[in-house]
Amino acid sequence: MPIEKKKTHLKAGKYFMQGDEACAEGAVAAGCTFFAGYPITPASEIMETIVRRFEEEKRVFVQMEDEIASMGAIVGASWTGAKSMTATSGPGFSLKMENLGYAIMTETPCVVVDVQRVGPSTGQATRTAQGDLMQARWGTHGEHTIIALSPWSVEEAFYETVRAFNLAEEFRTPVIILMEEATGHLRETVAVREAIEIFNRVEEGNGAPFGGEEPLDAVPPMPRFGTGHRLLVTGSTHDPHGYRKTQDRVTQERLLSHLQQKIEYHKERIVQWEEYELDDAETVLISFGFAARAALKAVKDARKKGIKAGLMRLKTVWPMPTERFETLAAQAKTLIVPEMNFGQLRGEVQRFTGGKKVIGVNRADGEVITPESILRAVEGGTSL
Amino acid sequence: MKEIMFAGIGGQGVILSASILARAGILKGYYAAQSQSYGSESRGTATRAEVVLSEEFVDFPHVEHADIFVVMAEMGVKLFASKVSQEAIVLYDNSVFELSENIGKERIGIPATRLAVDTFKKPLYANIIMLGAMMRHCGMVGPEEIKTVLKETVPSKALADNIKALELGSGLEY
Amino acid sequence: MKQEYLKYIRDNVFPTAFCPGCGHGILLNAFVSALGELDYDQDNLVLVSGIGCGGWIASPHMNTDTLHTTHGRAIPFAIGVKLANPKLKVVVISGDGDLTTIGGNHLIHAARRRIPITVICGNNNIYGMTGGQASATTPVGAKTMTTPLGNDYRPFDLVKLVKGAGGEHVYRYTAFHAMQMKKAFKDVLQKDDFSFFDILTGCPVQYGRRNELREPAKMIQWMKDNSVLYSGEYHDDKIMVGKF
Numbered sequence: 001m002p003i004e005k006k007k008t009h010l011k012a013g014k015y016f017m018q019g020d021e022a023c024a025e026g027a028v029a030a031g032c033t034f035f036a037g038y039p040i041t042p043a044s045e046i047m048e049t050i051v052r053r054f055e056e057e058k059r060v061f062v063q064m065e066d067e068i069a070s071m072g073a074i075v076g077a078s079w080t081g082a083k084s085m086t087a088t089s090g091p092g093f094s095l096k097m098e099n100l101g102y103a104i105m106t107e108t109p110c111v112v113v114d115v116q117r118v119g120p121s122t123g124q125a126t127r128t129a130q131g132d133l134m135q136a137r138w139g140t141h142g143e144h145t146i147i148a149l150s151p152w153s154v155e156e157a158f159y160e161t162v163r164a165f166n167l168a169e170e171f172r173t174p175v176i177i178l179m180e181e182a183t184g185h186l187r188e189t190v191a192v193r194e195a196i197e198i199f200n201r202v203e204e205g206n207g208a209p210f211g212g213e214e215p216l217d218a219v220p221p222m223p224r225f226g227t228g229h230r231l232l233v234t235g236s237t238h239d240p241h242g243y244r245k246t247q248d249r250v251t252q253e254r255l256l257s258h259l260q261q262k263i264e265y266h267k268e269r270i271v272q273w274e275e276y277e278l279d280d281a282e283t284v285l286i287s288f289g290f291a292a293r294a295a296l297k298a299v300k301d302a303r304k305k306g307i308k309a310g311l312m313r314l315k316t317v318w319p320m321p322t323e324r325f326e327t328l329a330a331q332a333k334t335l336i337v338p339e340m341n342f343g344q345l346r347g348e349v350q351r352f353t354g355g356k357k358v359i360g361v362n363r364a365d366g367e368v369i370t371p372e373s374i375l376r377a378v379e380g381g382t383s384l
Numbered sequence: 385m386k387e388i389m390f391a392g393i394g395g396q397g398v399i400l401s402a403s404i405l406a407r408a409g410i411l412k413g414y415y416a417a418q419s420q421s422y423g424s425e426s427r428g429t430a431t432r433a434e435v436v437l438s439e440e441f442v443d444f445p446h447v448e449h450a451d452i453f454v455v456m457a458e459m460g461v462k463l464f465a466s467k468v469s470q471e472a473i474v475l476y477d478n479s480v481f482e483l484s485e486n487i488g489k490e491r492i493g494i495p496a497t498r499l500a501v502d503t504f505k506k507p508l509y510a511n512i513i514m515l516g517a518m519m520r521h522c523g524m525v526g527p528e529e530i531k532t533v534l535k536e537t538v539p540s541k542a543l544a545d546n547i548k549a550l551e552l553g554s555g556l557e558y
Numbered sequence: 559m560k561q562e563y564l565k566y567i568r569d570n571v572f573p574t575a576f577c578p579g580c581g582h583g584i585l586l587n588a589f590v591s592a593l594g595e596l597d598y599d600q601d602n603l604v605l606v607s608g609i610g611c612g613g614w615i616a617s618p619h620m621n622t623d624t625l626h627t628t629h630g631r632a633i634p635f636a637i638g639v640k641l642a643n644p645k646l647k648v649v650v651i652s653g654d655g656d657l658t659t660i661g662g663n664h665l666i667h668a669a670r671r672r673i674p675i676t677v678i679c680g681n682n683n684i685y686g687m688t689g690g691q692a693s694a695t696t697p698v699g700a701k702t703m704t705t706p707l708g709n710d711y712r713p714f715d716l717v718k719l720v721k722g723a724g725g726e727h728v729y730r731y732t733a734f735h736a737m738q739m740k741k742a743f744k745d746v747l748q749k750d751d752f753s754f755f756d757i758l759t760g761c762p763v764q765y766g767r768r769n770e771l772r773e774p775a776k777m778i779q780w781m782k783d784n785s786v787l788y789s790g791e792y793h794d795d796k797i798m799v800g801k802f
Contacts, residue, residue: 014410016406016407016410016416033642034638034641034642036634036638060641060642062637062638062641064634064637064667065634065663065664065667066663068631068634069631069633069634069637069663069664069667070634071634072627072628072631072634072635072637072638073634073635073637073638073641074638075627075635075638076606076625076634076635076636076637076638076639076640076642077638077639077641077642078638079623079625079639080638080639080642080643080646081642081643082642082643084638084642098628099628099631102627102628153441153445182419185419185420186417186418186419186445187403187406187416187417187418187419188416188417188418188442188445189410189415189416189417225604225623225625225639225643225646226601226602226604226623226643226645226646227601228601229623230600230601230621230622230623230624231623231624232617232618232624232626233623233624233625233626234617234618234624234626235626235627235628236626242618243570243571243618244618244626293443293444293445294444296443296444297443297444297448300443368446370444370446370448371443371444371448372448
């Protein structure tokens with residue numbers, strides 16, 4: 001594995017940062033050298049921090065004319081060997097979707113941050129939500145697979161951004177960081193470690209530059225522009241050498257299988273979650289991002305009252321640890337999914353419970369979900 | 385763990401106060417989380433800023449039941465009273481409004497705006513005077529940490545007045 | 559084209575997707591000849607294209623690094639390549655529907671910023687690949703699939719558009735002007751500036767057949783008869799060609 005232990009640009013120690021800032025600092029630490037963005041609340045602070053850092057470090061920042069262009073620019077930059085990133089929120093995330101699909105199809109590593117705000121449409125720009133969970137998964141058209149991470153704290157915004165870059169490089173795919181405004185604008189203690197692990201792109205190797213050859217789950221090497229490979233990069237269906245095969249069903253089937261298998265067959269390297277008090281839990285909560293912090297507090301409050309509650313908290317939201325959903329569903333008397341939408345995660349969990357009903361605790365009015373409301377559901381065992 | 389909530393009208397500097405307190409808490413070795421609610425129309429509307437200081441990672445980083453409530457405008461009392469603990473200390477600017485609500489356990493009036501106008505000829509430092517009073521009652525951070533943070537955050541020409549405001553707030557006899 | 563220039567072309571992608579009489583082939587030929595005459599380093603050249611017939615000029619024909627992007631977005635991808643590695647020569651070749659209609663916003667901003675890339679618009683005044691619908695360069699009165707009674711709306715004058723947005727090094731030629739086109743390509747290939755080409759390629763199949771220019775030779779003749787070399791005076795009723 002081309003993993004390198006690298007000192008971060010920040011001195012090891014405790015910092016007090018905003019989630020957006022921590023995300024940008026994580027990108028710098030991960031070796032991001034190209035950032036293209038467009039102003040949008042509540043994600044602009046990521047771009048502003050990047051501007052400050054990139055000036056110091058002589059990396060490339062460009063404010064593009066729109067969200068579509070900034071997504072296009074990071075894909076172009078990635079093909080020159082750069083680790084590239086863009087950051088946005090709901091409306092901008094929608095605009096980026098076509099070029100996100102292009103990055104998936106062309107196996108272009110890049111990182112896309114969505115600091116979720118209230119939608120649909122312009123919604124409430126400064127208010128928080130978790131309404132883009134399904135958009136991260138299915139926002140771009142066509143059958144595909146995606147990796148999306150969900151940091152729950154400012155410190156994780158730093159480290160999960162590093163992980164996002166590493167996964168993007170290892171699996172040659174765009175990786176989405178799904179934050180919430182509540183974390184993006186939260187200021188919190190961040191402990192920065194001395195060194196972090198960085199995955200460096202495999203540029204040279206045996207085989208063609210695109211997938212579709214056996215084994216189908218193997219990630220092909222990605223040469224960069226300007227090195228004599230005369231690459232053919234296209235968002236149309238292509239063979240492993242990049243030649244368009246827009247009428248051939250076998251090429252399409254193999255390409256799709258490759259794009260899916262390179263991620264789904266390696267879930268153990270991608271999917272991460274944390275468990276709290278689950279050993280003897282009869283009431284099992286499953287949550288992600290900011291909502292999971294309220295859920296953890298509710299679990300602890302419930303334990304004080306003698307209720308055997310526990311929490312599974314997703315760090316990787318796509319792909320999901322569905323096998324664990326199944327075992328927890330078998331163990332639990334009550335399953336509860338708290339989230340800041342009307343049940344996007346609950347629907348996914350429900351598919352793996354063998355028919356056991358999942359209770360939702362939902363809030364989508366722009367305010368954060370509270371431990372109190374979750375505790376009420378834990379105590380009552382019924383939906384609000 | 386202590387939960388501290390600041391409330392006022394946009395422009396009064398409650399978010400700055402919260403940020404200074406949180407940074408001071410970090411200097412003291414605490415885990416700090418600070419958040420705020422604001423709209424794009426941030427001036428003239430009710431603003432809330434929250435700080436949670438703890439020995440360890442704070443599960444839920446927002447205020448659930450404030451131990452200390454610092455309120456600089458009457459509007460803030462009505463809007464946020466439900467988030468104030470029954471055991472709370474409530475510090476309010478009694479040169480701006482009289483507290484009629486029966487919230488918290490102990491209610492202390494600090495004439496911050498009048499003191500600021502008397503001392504600095506403008507209400508600008510009322511938030512720092514309130515921060516000084518809060519510091520005395522919070523007990524988790526001291527003047528040294530807050531002064532260090534002030535040195536890092538406020539313009540150097542305003543530092544002396546800020547420190548004076550802090551001392552005014554913390555030194556008051558109630 | 560000289561035999562040795564074939565190194566710039568992938569030999570396994572023929573026949574091309576272009577219809578008989580399509581001027582995109584003339585554009586491609588002129589571009590390859592310009593590279594050949596300069597003995598241009600094909601491994602330092604990235605060609606970026608969008609979607610539509612114009613998107614096929616560079617990809618897959620050109621034997622260089624090629625980036626065949628989404629519809630209308632070739633320029634932002636190209637800007638990403640160029641800014642991330644300024645040593646590369648980056649040339650966008652695409653069509654009028656792609657670069658000036660769905661992607662028009664990117665074109666004016668690239669011109670405004672004067673990002674040092676070359677943008678070549680193979681302008682055939684129509685959406686060819688999708689069956690002949692009106693684009694932002696379809697002339698007033700022209701009949702297309704979506705304007706069967708004649709186009710009501712004024713087209714962009716791409717030279718004026720790009721100049722107005724701040725672009726320098728702006729050229730226009732037609733498929734009749736292959737030699738002049740080639741010479742201008744050679745000029746910009748040796749520079750690291752923003753440059754723009756409006757190349758009227760003509761589409762006998764989708765445009766010509768509805769507008770009495772069905773015969774490729776007739777369309778070329780029409781281009782020749784109606785074009786005037788720019789020498790300081792701009793005539794809106796003519797096809798002004800040259801450097802602007």
